[in-house]
Amino acid sequence: xxxxxxxxxxxxxxxxxxxxxxxxxxxxxxxxxxxxxxxxxxxxxxxxxxxxxxxxxxxxxxxxxxxxxxxxxxxxxxxxxxxxxxxxxxxxxxxxxxxxxxxxxxxxxxxxxxxxxxxxxxxxxxxxxxxxxxxxxxxxxxxxxxxxxxxxxxxxxxxxxxxxxxxxxxxxxxxxxxxxxxxxxxxxxxxxxxx
Amino acid sequence: xxxxxxxxxxxxxxxxxxxxxxxxxxxxxxxxxxxxxxxxxxxxxxxxxxxxxxxxxxxxxxxxxxxxxxxxxxxxxxxxxxxxxxxxxxxxxxxxxxxxxxxxxxxxxxxxxxxxxxxxxxxxxxxxxxxxxxxxxxxxxxxxxxxxxxxxxxxxxxxxxxxxxxxxxxxxxxxxxxxxxxxxxxxxxxxxxxx
DNA sequence: ACGTTAACTGAACATGCGTTCAAATCCTAG
DNA sequence: CTAGGATTTGAACGCATGTTCAGTTAACGT
Numbered sequence: 001x002x003x004x005x006x007x008x009x010x011x012x013x014x015x016x017x018x019x020x021x022x023x024x025x026x027x028x029x030x031x032x033x034x035x036x037x038x039x040x041x042x043x044x045x046x047x048x049x050x051x052x053x054x055x056x057x058x059x060x061x062x063x064x065x066x067x068x069x070x071x072x073x074x075x076x077x078x079x080x081x082x083x084x085x086x087x088x089x090x091x092x093x094x095x096x097x098x099x100x101x102x103x104x105x106x107x108x109x110x111x112x113x114x115x116x117x118x119x120x121x122x123x124x125x126x127x128x129x130x131x132x133x134x135x136x137x138x139x140x141x142x143x144x145x146x147x148x149x150x151x152x153x154x155x156x157x158x159x160x161x162x163x164x165x166x167x168x169x170x171x172x173x174x175x176x177x178x179x180x181x182x183x184x185x186x187x188x189x190x191x192x193x194x195x
Numbered sequence: 196x197x198x199x200x201x202x203x204x205x206x207x208x209x210x211x212x213x214x215x216x217x218x219x220x221x222x223x224x225x226x227x228x229x230x231x232x233x234x235x236x237x238x239x240x241x242x243x244x245x246x247x248x249x250x251x252x253x254x255x256x257x258x259x260x261x262x263x264x265x266x267x268x269x270x271x272x273x274x275x276x277x278x279x280x281x282x283x284x285x286x287x288x289x290x291x292x293x294x295x296x297x298x299x300x301x302x303x304x305x306x307x308x309x310x311x312x313x314x315x316x317x318x319x320x321x322x323x324x325x326x327x328x329x330x331x332x333x334x335x336x337x338x339x340x341x342x343x344x345x346x347x348x349x350x351x352x353x354x355x356x357x358x359x360x361x362x363x364x365x366x367x368x369x370x371x372x373x374x375x376x377x378x379x380x381x382x383x384x385x386x387x388x389x390x
Numbered sequence: 391a392c393g394t395t396a397a398c399t400g401a402a403c404a405t406g407c408g409t410t411c412a413a414a415t416c417c418t419a420g
Numbered sequence: 421c422t423a424g425g426a427t428t429t430g431a432a433c434g435c436a437t438g439t440t441c442a443g444t445t446a447a448c449g450t
Contacts, residue, residue: 207427207428238428238429239428239429239430241428241429241430241431242427242428242429244424245427245428
């Protein structure tokens with residue numbers, strides 16, 4: 001029978017994923033070796049293969065988990081009419097992304113490190129997330145509360161603007177999370193013509 | 196005396212830089228080998244070292260040249276009062292970045308592949324470019340024609356929004372460069388409260 | 391106390407890396 | 421035509437890579 005107590009695998013698995021996450025975010029997937037990941041967890045490289053099929057799967061699972069978590073967290077947000085929905089999306093995005101800088105960084109810098117099949121799967125998840133905002137913008141435009149010339153472009157522009165927060169925000173800095181949310185909400189709101 | 200005609204070095208140097216640019220943008224610095232760069236130009240790996248001290252310098256020079264070109268092109272733009280200056284900056288940024296997707300991609304994805312000294316130099320150039328926009332926003336805010344709560348954040352938000360165009364724009368696509376410029380100008384303008 | 395098995399080590403494999411350099415090749419100047 | 425320098429080759433260097441696997445270790449259920 002399998003060991004149910006004291007087994008290291010319940011602990012080692014997450015520790016490996018966390019070390020990989022940190023190192024991939026810091027140095028990039030291609031620049032990180034399996035030996036470095038193993039070393040960060042106090043293992044030999046061979047031991048990693050009890051937890052992942054190969055290096056590529058390790059990256060893919062990190063990205064898939066992140067995108068999955070993002071989408072389910074988003075699904076738990078309440079629905080609302082366009083203006084409130086936009087505010088909800090903006091605040092959710094800022095909060096979620098600020099809390100997970102490493103996952104966000106990887107999910108979007110290491111797309112090119114995925115093989116074709118894995119890339120397609122992550123890309124689909126990303127598109128699903130973008131569709132959330134695009135839907136809000138389209139509904140708002142139709143209702144006449146937003147002014148967007150091109151919903152697709154506006155979607156990508158707003159997401160790019162919001163995600164940019166991760167390039168500079170550091171907790172304990174000059175601005176609180178609340179203040180950052182407010183600033184971005186005001187800019188996003190005005191950008192799509194919602195007075 | 197040095198050969199003045201028919202010398203390959205005048206041709207080979209640029210060809211190496213262009214191949215490195217393409218490959219670095221496509222696969223990432225760490226994932227590209229000197230042999231692959233040489234192969235793309237029809238050379239053996241050793242020949243590259245007539246043109247660059249090492250792989251790191253090759254990357255640094257690509258990035259430094261790009262940032263230098265960006266800053267001098269920007270310096271050639273006419274000055275204007277805040278609103279027109281903002282429009283000028285937005286259109287310039289969109290135009291310049293759409294024309295050089297590979298340079299832009301590298302200059303901002305491969306910062307972490309630079310050693311400490313090279314990183315500091317590129318970072319300084321990037322900051323100088325950001326200061327251009329920040330100055331415009333501050334002047335406009337002071338003059339009461341813009342409404343920005345935090346000039347630094349607004350600067351980074353607008354630049355992130357504009358640079359995001361490179362993730363989706365493809366020439367020959369649905370929108371012309373002119374239309375893209377217009378859309379982003381309208382969004383940026385409203386985002387900073389310039390009616 | 392014992393046998394079972396999950397967890398891990400440590401060495402090995404083939405391959406690729408960045409870089410160096412003597413030798414070969416090519417082209418120009420005279 | 422030849423001398424000489426610019427340019428490139430091709431092999432070699434030491435080291436790192438991802439992955440495999442027989443063997444060791446240690447904790448569990450019985």
